[in-house]
Amino acid sequence: MxxxxxxxxxxxxxxxxxxxxxxxxxxxxxxxxxxxxxxxxxxxxxxxxxxxxxxxxxxxxxxxxxxxxxxxxxxxxxxxxxxxxxxxxxTCKHDHGVPQFLICSVCNVVKEITVNKSTINELNQSVEKAGFKLVSPQLEINCICNDCLATAA
Amino acid sequence: MxxxxxxxxxxxxxxxxxxxxxxxxxxxxxxxxxxxxxxxxxxxxxxxxxxxxxxxxxxxxxxxxxxxxxxxxxxxxxxxxxxxxxxxxxTCKHDHGVPQFLICSVCNVVKEITVNKSTINELNQSVEKAGFKLVSPQLEINCICNDCLATAA
DNA sequence: TAGCGAGATGTTACAACATATCATTTATGT
DNA sequence: ACATAAATGATATGTTGTAACATCTCGCTA
Incomplete structure (x- = not known):
């Protein structure tokens, strides 16, 4: 097994x-x-x-x-x-912070990172003040990975 | 005109x-x-x-x-x-903070909000540490607006 | 001012992602 | 064993976006 x-x-x-x-x-x-x-x-x-x-x-x-x-x-x-x-x-029983997805808009590679909980809480407060609710604390963040950045240059 | x-x-x-x-x-x-x-x-x-x-x-x-x-x-x-x-x-000459887009995943309404600059900076630091670069400081945040939340309930 | 060349637009076909609808099969409780 | 609900199959079509090549238009230069 x-x-x-x-x-x-x-x-x-x-x-x-x-x-x-x-x-x-x-x-x-x-x-x-x-x-x-x-x-x-x-x-x-x-x-x-x-x-x-x-x-x-x-x-x-x-x-x-x-x-x-x-x-x-x-x-x-x-x-x-x-x-x-x-x-x-x-695969993981305990939260080690709040995972976020970084998605490279060039090569589509996805990386999961951990962001300070307080940062997410601050963001969340702004969102709620606007009358919205986060679907998930896991944001999808549109990025470029360093590899693609290097290739483009 | x-x-x-x-x-x-x-x-x-x-x-x-x-x-x-x-x-x-x-x-x-x-x-x-x-x-x-x-x-x-x-x-x-x-x-x-x-x-x-x-x-x-x-x-x-x-x-x-x-x-x-x-x-x-x-x-x-x-x-x-x-x-x-x-x-x-x-339409707007001066930045009033960093605008973010809240997108309701149910009705697709889009709202532009302003988030504390320091919050974005913190997020950005985590991203850079992971070897990525934000495409834009304007995040697209997947949300549900209160209207849709009320309708669903 | 004629005509050359770059950039803009038109046309057709198709790829990639996703859903609607209705038929059929499979699992579960009585 | 049978009725029912849930899951899956099959077919067609909708939505978003791009490839490839043709044509047109604008601005420059000879």
């Missing part, structure tokens, strides 16, 4: 505990995301799915499964990149 | 001053964005363009014009919503 199986197992128990089902297909898709630990598009997942499982999966199913996994807080959709990643909470 | 004409005129001078041309089509598109002061998708602009000017415009042209206007810092692309807005700097 390797680490990924443990994670999937854990996710399944989580689902079961409140009456939802982590079916085979859903496990397969989640597993792909957990294994790569990178952000993947729905169509990346379709391709990977065939490679890993020797079986096709319709786009519709992948989107439905991703919706389900999002609702279960097992994956996170990065709207800036139209990509999906396994939620870091699956 | 109304306010919008003044803005367009000003933008045109700006372009001229460094050798780029704010052509008729570009003015028409910019004008649509300045008038509505809301975030519009490229295809919203195509529809509006026909209504306002009684003349069709191809998607390709709109995208090219938006790229141009972005490069001129006359419009800003909201990647979270795949929409475009007139840059607030067109």
């Amino acid at each position: 390797n680490n990924i199986d443990t994670i999937i197992e854990h996710a399944e128990q989580n689902c079961k505990s409140h009456g939802s089902r982590l079916t085979t297909k859903r496990k397969q898709v989640l597993s792909l995301l957990v294994q790569t630990s990178k952000a993947l598009s729905a169509y990346d997942l379709i391709d990977l799915f065939v490679k890993e499982n020797g079986e096709k999966i319709p786009a519709m199913s992948v989107y439905r499964i991703l919706d389900f996994l999002e609702a279960e807080h097992l994956v996170h959709k990065l709207k800036l990149a139209n990509k999906y990643i396994a939620c870091s909470h699956i | 109304n306010n919008i004409d003044t803005i367009i005129e000003h933008a045109e001078q700006n372009c001229k001053s460094h050798g780029s041309r704010l052509t008729t089509k570009r003015k028409q598109v910019l004008s649509l964005l300045v008038q509505t002061s809301k975030a519009l998708s490229a295809y919203d602009l195509i529809d509006l363009f026909v209504k306002e000017n009684g003349e069709k415009i191809p998607a390709m042209s709109v995208y090219r014009i938006l790229d141009f206007l972005e490069a001129e810092h006359l419009v800003h692309k909201l990647k979270l919503a795949n929409k475009y807005i007139a840059c607030s700097h067109i």
Whole structure:
């Protein structure tokens, strides 16, 4: 039993505990995301799915499964990149601060960083004052990574 | 000469001053964005363009014009919503702090708020430490507005 | 002022991301 | 075992954005 199986197992128990089902297909898709630990598009997942499982999966199913996994807080959709990643909470029990996603707008690489909690709290206060609510304390931040910056110059 | 004409005129001078041309089509598109002061998708602009000017415009042209206007810092692309807005700097000469965009993920309404400069600086430091660079100090923040929150409940 | 060249626009086709709709299959409780 | 609800399949289509190549227009220079 390797680490990924443990994670999937854990996710399944989580689902079961409140009456939802982590079916085979859903496990397969989640597993792909957990294994790569990178952000993947729905169509990346379709391709990977065939490679890993020797079986096709319709786009519709992948989107439905991703919706389900999002609702279960097992994956996170990065709207800036139209990509999906396994939620870091699956593998990590304790918060070490508030994770934020840095997304390189050139090469689409995604990096998760930790930001001072007080900084996020300040931001949150400004947001609430404006009559909005943060969807998630995990911001998607549009950046350029140093590699791309160097290449462009 | 109304306010919008003044803005367009000003933008045109700006372009001229460094050798780029704010052509008729570009003015028409910019004008649509300045008038509505809301975030519009490229295809919203195509529809509006026909209504306002009684003349069709191809998607390709709109995208090219938006790229141009972005490069001129006359419009800003909201990647979270795949929409475009007139840059607030067109109408406002002085910075009143650092503007941030709050985007309601349900109804897509966009609100520009001001956040404490020190908060942004702290965030920026975390980003740089991770080897990334903010594309713009203007973050796009994925939120839910109170109206949608109330409706959902 | 004719015509050259760069930049702007038109046209067509298509790629990538996502959803609507309705049919079929599978799982679960009684 | 059967009724029901949930999950998945299949097909079509919507939305956002780009590639590639043709044509036009403006401003410069000979």
